[in-house]
Amino acid sequence: MYLATALFIVAAVAAVWASVAPRFGIVRAALTGAAIFAILALATVRHARNEPHAFKIGPDGMSVWSRTGILRAQGRIVGCSQWSDCLLMLSLEDEGDRSHRLLIAADMLEPDVFRELAVLARRSAHV
Structure with a gap:
């Protein structure tokens, strides 16, 4: 299950990168991707602790x-x-x-x- 969650996080960050980079540039895409990664990773850790x-x-x-x-x-x-x-x-x-x-x-x-x-x-x- 952790592997599926990790693959989901990677896919979500890649999707954000692909949609933000052409419009706003690489720097904003990197910041947005890092924020999405942090939010999803923290949610995963919180879920694992409450399981x-x-x-x-x-x-x-x-x-x-x-x-x-x-x-x-x-x-x-x-x-x-x-x-x-x-x-x-x-x-x-x-x-x-x-x-x-x-x-x-x-x-x-x-x-x-x-x-x-x-x-x-x-x-x-x-x-």
Whole structure:
């Protein structure tokens, strides 16, 4: 996924360069390309830090933690959608009735853990 993101950033910078350079010159194209690169690179780093890293499933719900140890979402499972064995979407509702949506790709977890989470989510969503 990081390779695809890096290729997207390169393509975006090249597109900006190709459209800005003929109109405003090489210097402005270089500055604009550098700004676009910085914005996309920082967004990529921020996304990687906030990506779910640890899941804790308890009797009263589920909590999701980021790689930096920040609690990203917590609550009981109120909705579940599953696309084959590839993707699981959970809807968590916290005590303040706020809803959090969580996408879990199958390759984020071990296959048995992914199946177990899918079964638990389907059961919790229908209760």
